Amino acid sequence: MTDYVIFTTAGQLFGLPIEHVQDVFALANITRVPLASPEIAGVLNLRGRIVTVIDLANRLQLDAPRDATAPMVIGIERGAESLGILVDRVGEVLSLAEVDREPTPINLDRTLDATATGVFRLDEKILVALDADRMLDFGSSRSIAAQ
Amino acid sequence: MSSKLRHVAIFSGMAILGDGSVIMVIDPNVLAQSLGRAAPSRSEASTDTAEREPRSQQDTVSLLIFRAASNRPKAVPLSLVSRIEEIDCRNIETTDGRHIVKYRDELMPLLGFEAQARIKKESAQPILVFSEHGRSIGLLIDEIVDIAEERLDVKIAGDRPGILGHALIRGDITEIIDVGFFLAARGSLGRAA
Numbered sequence: 001m002t003d004y005v006i007f008t009t010a011g012q013l014f015g016l017p018i019e020h021v022q023d024v025f026a027l028a029n030i031t032r033v034p035l036a037s038p039e040i041a042g043v044l045n046l047r048g049r050i051v052t053v054i055d056l057a058n059r060l061q062l063d064a065p066r067d068a069t070a071p072m073v074i075g076i077e078r079g080a081e082s083l084g085i086l087v088d089r090v091g092e093v094l095s096l097a098e099v100d101r102e103p104t105p106i107n108l109d110r111t112l113d114a115t116a117t118g119v120f121r122l123d124e125k126i127l128v129a130l131d132a133d134r135m136l137d138f139g140s141s142r143s144i145a146a147q
Numbered sequence: 148m149s150s151k152l153r154h155v156a157i158f159s160g161m162a163i164l165g166d167g168s169v170i171m172v173i174d175p176n177v178l179a180q181s182l183g184r185a186a187p188s189r190s191e192a193s194t195d196t197a198e199r200e201p202r203s204q205q206d207t208v209s210l211l212i213f214r215a216a217s218n219r220p221k222a223v224p225l226s227l228v229s230r231i232e233e234i235d236c237r238n239i240e241t242t243d244g245r246h247i248v249k250y251r252d253e254l255m256p257l258l259g260f261e262a263q264a265r266i267k268k269e270s271a272q273p274i275l276v277f278s279e280h281g282r283s284i285g286l287l288i289d290e291i292v293d294i295a296e297e298r299l300d301v302k303i304a305g306d307r308p309g310i311l312g313h314a315l316i317r318g319d320i321t322e323i324i325d326v327g328f329f330l331a332a333r334g335s336l337g338r339a340a
Contacts, residue, residue, distance in 0.1 A: 031169045035155045043149075043161060043169045050161050050169055052149035080235050080271055081149055139154060 002098060004129065006091040007074065010062035013127045014087070015094065015120065020132040022075040022082075024090050027053075037139050041086045044073075051075060053084040059138065061111050076132060083136060094127075096120050101129060153251070157181060159230075207296045210316060213275070215288040216260035221322045222314070225294060229278040232285070233271035248285060250276075258329050259287040260309060279330045286329055299323070 004015030005024070023046075030042040030053060041055040053073055057066060066088055073084040101118040108116070112128065115135045120127040148160055159174035209225035232250075239248050239257065246257040257274065274285040301312035301323055311323045 029168050031171070033152060033155060033158070033171060035157060036152055037154065040151060043152075043171075045163050045167050045169050048163065050149075050163065052151045054151065079237065081151075083149070083151070139151060 001095045004094050004096055004127075005074065006094055006127065007072070007087040008067075008089050008091070009087040010057040010064040010066055012062060012064070013122070013125045014056070015096070015127050015129045016074065016085075016132060017129075018093055020076055022077045024072060024074050027071040027073050027086060039138055044084070046075065046082065046084075049082045051082045051084045053086050054136070055086045056135075057086075057088075059111075059135065060115065061109070076136070078136060085135070096127075096129075104128075206298050208299050210295050210297050210299065211275070212292040212295055212316065212321065213288045214290050214292060215286070219322055220292060220316070220319055221260075221288075221324050222295075222316055223275070223324050223326060224299065227277065227326045228275050229283065230276040231273070231291065232276055233273050234285070236269060236272050239272065246287075250283065250285070253283070255283050255285050257285045257287055258332060277326050277330055284329055284332075286324075 003018040005018050005021045006013065006015050008014065025046065028044070030044045032042045033040055039054050039059040041053040041058075044051050044053060051073070056062075057064075068088065071086055071088060072090040073086055074090065076083045076085065100120055102121070103118055104113050104116050105119065108119075108128075115130055117129045117131045120129060148158065152158070156177050157173060158171040159177075160172045162170055162172055164170055210222040211225045211228055211231075212220050212222045215221055234248055234250070239246055241247075246259075247254050248257055249255075255276070273288050273290060275288060276283050276285050295317055297316050299314060301314050304312045305322070305325070309325050309328045311325045313320055314323050315321070
């Protein structure tokens with residue numbers, strides 16, 4: 001069984017293995033970074049650390065309407081760097097059996113397919129399991145990740 | 148700067164304000180270049196200020212005091228330092244006994260005060276970046292101690308390469324480092340003797 005932190009953005013349900021998640025906090029006091037790529041939502045100060053926040057919906061090029069009433073950030077540590085994933089809502093932690101993980105459907109969006117490790121069928125919805133490394137591998141980070 | 152923001156060259160870094168909000172720090176040189184105006188090269192600018200400032204402020208210069216290799220404090224005029232950086236140790240590569248790091252899309256040699264420069268195995272390694280004619284070197288240091296406004300009066304000439312001499316700074320015997328030596332060592336030595 002793997003524990004997944006469940007969250008939604010742009011109407012889509014996602015899960016991230018809990019060992020990648022450092023903390024979860026409400027979005028507050030974010031500073032936009034002019035000239036940054038569209039994936040970057042901005043930077044914020046979390047207990048004295050500067051966290052670079054990545055907008056998951058923009059990163060995955062999801063066009064569906066957002067629910068921006070109470071946006072949340074999922075904190076992820078990458079070496080010396082603190083990153084955050086901006087999502088619409090964070091749900092509970094689900095224990096899901098690896099045998100239930102199915103390969104991503106063939107009609108899944110290419111960007112989403114490249115960042116997903118598979119899908120889980122829940123009662124009513126499909127949950128896309130994300131790979132933290134591939135999700136964060138974009139833009140200038142590509143060359144650094146290759147080292 | 149986060150690796151996700153390196154593509155925004157106009158910002159040299161970020162800072163946290165008193166109210167906890169984060170601000171971007173603009174690099175004026177890059178800003179000027181992006182506006183299509185030629186910015187004065189860093190070496191010109193630094194010699195300019197180094198010449199003008201001492202006279203106006205009774206011969207004091209800003210000295211960056213740091214520790215490296217030994218417990219004796221070392222100092223360098225702040226105007227000669229391009230940048231103070233902390234680099235991720237895992238980005239440091241060693242080839243032929245030389246340490247190299249990828250820095251702003253360039254390869255930059257890292258030099259130390261000892262033949263076998265000690266590199267931290269984990270977390271962040273502080274370095275001083277010196278630039279000349281668009282080429283940079285990184286000097287491995289242990290820690291930044293302080294910045295002092297002092298008269299730079301070298302009392303005893305140095306007997307080791309890389310050390311100009313010794314001066315009294317805030318009552319402590321401090322080694323004044325020879326930036327020119329490290330910049331010259333860039334191509335051939337790869338490290339200071």
